[in-house]
Amino acid sequence: MKISEHANYLLNEYGRLQFDYAAYCKPYGESLRNEARNNLEEYIAELEDAQRWVPVSERLPKENAPVLVLTVLGGMFVDFILGKSVVTGNPDFYELDIEDVTHWMPLPGMPEAGQ
Numbered sequence: 841m842k843i844s845e846h847a848n849y850l851l852n853e854y855g856r857l858q859f860d861y862a863a864y865c866k867p868y869g870e871s872l873r874n875e876a877r878n879n880l881e882e883y884i885a886e887l888e889d890a891q892r893w894v895p896v897s898e899r900l901p902k903e904n905a906p907v908l909v910l911t912v913l914g915g916m917f918v919d920f921i922l923g924k925s926v927v928t929g930n931p932d933f934y935e936l937d938i939e940d941v942t943h944w945m946p947l948p949g950m951p952e953a954g955q
Contacts, residue, residue, distance in 0.1 A: 847884045851877065893943040901944055910943040918947065 843851070855877055893910065894901075901907045901921055909919045921938065 843881055843884045844888060847888065851880050851884065855880075890946060893945050895943050896938060896941050900938075901946065906947055907944045908947060909941045910945075911940050912942055913940075 903922055904920055906918055906920055908916060909921070910916055921941070921944065
C-alpha cells in the first residue's frame with residue numbers, strides 16, 4: 841500500500857521519537873521497529889483509502905451500501921449503486937445509470953453515542 845508524503849513524514853517522525861530505543865535492545869530491537877512501522881503504514885494507507893474518491897472504472901461499492909456519488913455533470917448525491925443502476929432520491933436524475941457516475945466514496949460512520 842502506498843501512503844502520502846505527509847503521512848510518511850509523520851510516520852518517520854513518530855518512529856524517530858518513539859522507537860529509537862528499540863534499536864538498542866538487540867537482537868529484537870530492529871525487528872520490533874520494522875514491525876511497528878509496517879503496522880502504522882498499513883493503518884495509514886487504510887485510512888487514506890477510505891477517504892478518497894474511487895473511480896467506477898476501478899471498482900464498484902458493495903450493493904445496497906449508501907455512498908456519495910459524483911456524476912459526469914458534477915453533481916454529488918448520496919445514492920445506492922445496484923449493478924448497472926443507481927437508486928437515487930434526486931428527482932433531477934430520475935434515470936441515473938452507472939454510466940452517469942464517475943466516482944464514488946464511502947460515507948463516514950455514524951457518530952458514537954454522546955458525540
